[in-house]
Amino acid sequence: MPARKPIVIDLKFERSQVDAALANAFSGWPVLRASDPDVDLSEARYAVIWKPDQNLFRRAPNLEVLFSGGAGVDHILTLPDLPDIPIVRFVDDSLTTRMSEWVVLQALSHLRQVPAYLKQQRERQWRELSQPEAKDLTVGVMGLGVLGQDSARKLKIMGFNVIGWSRSRKAIDGIETFDGAELDAFLSRTDMLVGLLPLTPDTRGIFDAALFSRLRQGGALARPVFINAGRGGSQVEADVVAALESGVLGGASLDVFEKEPLPTDSPLWRMENVIVTPHAASASDVRALFRNAQAQIERHEKGEPLQNVVDRRAGY
Numbered sequence: 317m318p319a320r321k322p323i324v325i326d327l328k329f330e331r332s333q334v335d336a337a338l339a340n341a342f343s344g345w346p347v348l349r350a351s352d353p354d355v356d357l358s359e360a361r362y363a364v365i366w367k368p369d370q371n372l373f374r375r376a377p378n379l380e381v382l383f384s385g386g387a388g389v390d391h392i393l394t395l396p397d398l399p400d401i402p403i404v405r406f407v408d409d410s411l412t413t414r415m416s417e418w419v420v421l422q423a424l425s426h427l428r429q430v431p432a433y434l435k436q437q438r439e440r441q442w443r444e445l446s447q448p449e450a451k452d453l454t455v456g457v458m459g460l461g462v463l464g465q466d467s468a469r470k471l472k473i474m475g476f477n478v479i480g481w482s483r484s485r486k487a488i489d490g491i492e493t494f495d496g497a498e499l500d501a502f503l504s505r506t507d508m509l510v511g512l513l514p515l516t517p518d519t520r521g522i523f524d525a526a527l528f529s530r531l532r533q534g535g536a537l538a539r540p541v542f543i544n545a546g547r548g549g550s551q552v553e554a555d556v557v558a559a560l561e562s563g564v565l566g567g568a569s570l571d572v573f574e575k576e577p578l579p580t581d582s583p584l585w586r587m588e589n590v591i592v593t594p595h596a597a598s599a600s601d602v603r604a605l606f607r608n609a610q611a612q613i614e615r616h617e618k619g620e621p622l623q624n625v626v627d628r629r630a631g632y
């Protein structure tokens with residue numbers, strides 16, 4: 317068997333998690349830690365990265381493939397000195413499943429008025445609120461990739477009408493889909509908007525006042541709800557706040573923000589019908605990330621094509 321090529325790890329995740337996962341990963345492969353400033357990375361051929369050090373690509377000039385520590389690659393595509401080599405996104409059932417759990421949880425929370433009931437609970441108020449059914453609402457999912465498609469299917473199982481929008485039209489059983497040019501038609505049918513888009517030059521700031529004003533008003537919840545777990549750079553937060561204040565939006569669930577951590581003075585923290593989670597909808601499982609990278613490296617070494625390679629021109 318030819319000598320196994322070194323893999324460099326540069327993940328700004330919690331160190332104990334990375335250490336624990338590395339203890340049982342890449343068996344038989346030499347693993348180098350970029351966090352050790354004295355280690356020679358010149359022989360490294362593969363890199364598993366998330367927010368790597370500025371000088372990683374200078375220290376490791378012979379890389380063949382980069383593995384993203386997450387499903388999104390916007391952080392990677394904007395790195396200085398990024399080499400022109402394939403970038404593999406992290407795609408894994410654990411990530412997909414947990415994202416769908418978060419999306420379904422948020423959709424049901426707004427459907428069943430959880431923020432209003434929690435407020436009543438704190439005020440010791442016993443008052444039943446009017447209750448539409450999931451089938452009375454249309455959830456529109458923006459971004460029908462790995463995560464968007466799974467979320468759409470699971471929302472459908474819960475009984476929602478589900479429609480979806482993506483750059484190229486998708487065929488998904490039981491779900492009406494729209495392509496990039498049909499945004500207006502899609503929005504005018506949407507009572508609950510779910511954002512699962514990557515951050516690219518085309519999607520930056522896409523969730524703005526103009527978009528919110530095109531969502532359907534007068535649906536079963538009276539006003540539309542905005543749910544975003546894609547990337548914060550896709551939402552104009554001042555417009556989200558203004559739309560919530562003026563009633564263009566009736567509620568929101570946000571996992572991602574223009575600036576993270578969300579600044580303590582953001583009005584979003586205190587708004588009654590807003591659910592905030594700290595970019596935690598679906599964190600990468602480091603063990604699964606390493607298993608995935610190893611499987612892809614083995615494919616590459618056998619001359620098989622890599623999977624889930626980023627299209628640099630499209631930006632995702």
Ligand SMILES: NC(=O)c1ccc[n+]([C@@H]2O[C@H](COP(=O)([O-])OP(=O)(O)OC[C@H]3O[C@@H](n4cnc5c(N)ncnc54)[C@H](OP(=O)(O)O)[C@@H]3O)[C@@H](O)[C@H]2O)c1
Nearest residue numbers: 387388459460461462463482483484514518545546597598
């Ligand atoms: N909050 C969290 O914890 C968390 C965790 C993981 C991922 N994420 C975010 O979720 C994003 C989506 O992940 P994924 O694995 O589903 O990505 P993916 O498989 O690459 O899917 C991206 C989807 O967005 C669509 N899209 C991209 N640009 C578009 C545009 N300009 N107009 C219309 N549609 C566009 C794509 O359309 P086509 O199908 O036509 O290509 C595709 O359907 C990631 O990029 C990441 O930012 C967040």
